[in-house]
Amino acid sequence: MRPFSASLPMALLRAREAVMDDFRRLLARHGLTEQQWRVVRLLADSDEPVAMGEIAARTFLLAPSLTRIVANLSDRGLVERRAVPADQRRATIELTADGEALAQSIAPQSEVIYATIEAAFGQRRLDDLMHELDALDAALRERDTSDDAPGATP
Amino acid sequence: MRPFSASLPMALLRAREAVMDDFRRLLARHGLTEQQWRVVRLLADSDEPVAMGEIAARTFLLAPSLTRIVANLSDRGLVERRAVPADQRRATIELTADGEALAQSIAPQSEVIYATIEAAFGQRRLDDLMHELDALDAALRERDTSDDAPGATP
DNA sequence: TATTGTTATACTCTATAACTATA
DNA sequence: TATAGTTATAGAGTATAACAATA
Numbered sequence: 001m002r003p004f005s006a007s008l009p010m011a012l013l014r015a016r017e018a019v020m021d022d023f024r025r026l027l028a029r030h031g032l033t034e035q036q037w038r039v040v041r042l043l044a045d046s047d048e049p050v051a052m053g054e055i056a057a058r059t060f061l062l063a064p065s066l067t068r069i070v071a072n073l074s075d076r077g078l079v080e081r082r083a084v085p086a087d088q089r090r091a092t093i094e095l096t097a098d099g100e101a102l103a104q105s106i107a108p109q110s111e112v113i114y115a116t117i118e119a120a121f122g123q124r125r126l127d128d129l130m131h132e133l134d135a136l137d138a139a140l141r142e143r144d145t146s147d148d149a150p151g152a153t154p
Numbered sequence: 155m156r157p158f159s160a161s162l163p164m165a166l167l168r169a170r171e172a173v174m175d176d177f178r179r180l181l182a183r184h185g186l187t188e189q190q191w192r193v194v195r196l197l198a199d200s201d202e203p204v205a206m207g208e209i210a211a212r213t214f215l216l217a218p219s220l221t222r223i224v225a226n227l228s229d230r231g232l233v234e235r236r237a238v239p240a241d242q243r244r245a246t247i248e249l250t251a252d253g254e255a256l257a258q259s260i261a262p263q264s265e266v267i268y269a270t271i272e273a274a275f276g277q278r279r280l281d282d283l284m285h286e287l288d289a290l291d292a293a294l295r296e297r298d299t300s301d302d303a304p305g306a307t308p
Numbered sequence: 309t310a311t312t313g314t315t316a317t318a319c320t321c322t323a324t325a326a327c328t329a330t331a
Numbered sequence: 332t333a334t335a336g337t338t339a340t341a342g343a344g345t346a347t348a349a350c351a352a353t354a
Contacts, residue, residue: 001261002268004199004212008284009177010192012170015287017214018294019163033320033345038164045158052336058158060171065321067337072320089330089335107155114156120297121290129286130162133169136275136283140172143274187322187343206313219344221314226343243312243353 022113030106035061036069037106040078040095044103049082049092078102176267184260189215190223191260194232194249198257203236203246232256 004010020034027037038059043050056066070093073079078099084090095103118126158164174188181191192213197204210220224247227233232253238244249257272280 001195001198001257002265004196006284007195008268008271008280009170009173011284011287012166012173013214014291016163016166016170018291019166021294021298023163028346035321041161042158044155053334056336060167062322062324063336064323064338068320087331087335089328091336103155111156114162116297117162117294120293125286126162126290129283129290130160130165132279132283132286133165136280137168137172139274140175140271143270144175189344207311210313216345216347217313218315218346222343241312241354243351245313 019117022116023110026106026109026113030102032102032106035059035065036073039066039069039073039093040099040103043079043093043095044100044107049094051084051090051092053090055093073099173271176270177264180260180263180267184256186256186260189213189219190227193220193223193227193247194253194257197233197247197249198254198261203248205238205244205246207244209247227253 024034027034032040038061039055042055042058052063052066052070055061055070056063059066061069070079070081074081077096079093080096082092082094084092121129178188181188186194192215193209196209196212206217206220206224209215209224210217213220215223224233224235228235231250233247234250236246236248238246275283
């Protein structure tokens with residue numbers, strides 16, 4: 001069997017844990033879990049309210065998890081639900097002023113952490129790594145959506 | 155703020171989710187969670203019994219989580235605890251014959267998944283990516299252990 | 309006293325199914 | 332009928348502190 005240390009999932013986990021070590025401490029100081037921050041971060045990045053389904057897909061959270069996370073954030077006054085007039089089944093979420101303020105207070109500290117990572121690893125090298133991670137994701141999605149794997153048998 | 159999609163933690167998560175999508179289905183068919191498999195996999199990779207502390211560190215599991223996971227695997231007859239004569243505080247864990255058999259039955263299916271990933275992304279490219287992931291981990295650990303960051307001010 | 313590991317406790321997330329309301 | 336989201340339920344992992352046994 002492929003050695004434990006040479007496992008791709010482990011390599012990805014190891015790298016992510018090393019990176020998240022700093023970020024988790026920052027988020028804990030602001031009373032946010034990693035998953036809650038993923039939602040807040042996505043909303044802070046968007047100009048418009050985002051539908052539950054889209055949030056779930058982009059944050060890799062299951063719908064029931066997201067429902068609870070949004071309920072929690074809503075109770076804390078950080079996000080607000082909004083009905084979609086055109087489709088009453090759907091709900092969109094957006095940050096409140098408090099939610100925006102929280103995101104804006106975390107952002108600069110997040111950038112400081114990011115800067116130390118770039119300093120330790122190299123900015124160009126980090127960009128290249130991110131590009132390859134995205135390419136891997138794209139390649140696997142492409143593979144999953146093409147049943148006959150075009151080009152697999154040259 | 156750095157766009158959500160350009161976040162390093164998200165890029166690592168996205169790539170890992172894409173990879174784990176296949177592996178999780180495989181593990182679920184064998185009644186193992188991702189974390190349980192990390193433990194079994196590590197033990198299968200080792201010639202000798204491994205101490206709880208070392209397992210925890212290498213699988214990124216907290217001690218209380220590991221205690222429960224090992225208890226679960228032990229109840230299912232997949233692993234066995236062993237006392238360390240030289241140090242009665244410590245406990246080492248090893249696979250039973252059933253545990254070995256389970257690992258050996260999963261391994262070839264895991265390699266099949268791995269092969270499809272290599273086919274989709276390229277073997278050389280995947281090796282390079284793994285190398286960079288390890289280097290990132292190493293760079294961040296190095297940074298964390300050196301307080302005065304030698305070379306940070308050239 | 310410090311270390312190794314377990315127990316206690318509370319919370320969060322995962323995962324699947326069943327359900328509601330709407331389209 | 333299909334879709335979007337919630338509710339129900341069970342289980343597993345996270346995180347911190349307190350603890351026991353041993354070094």
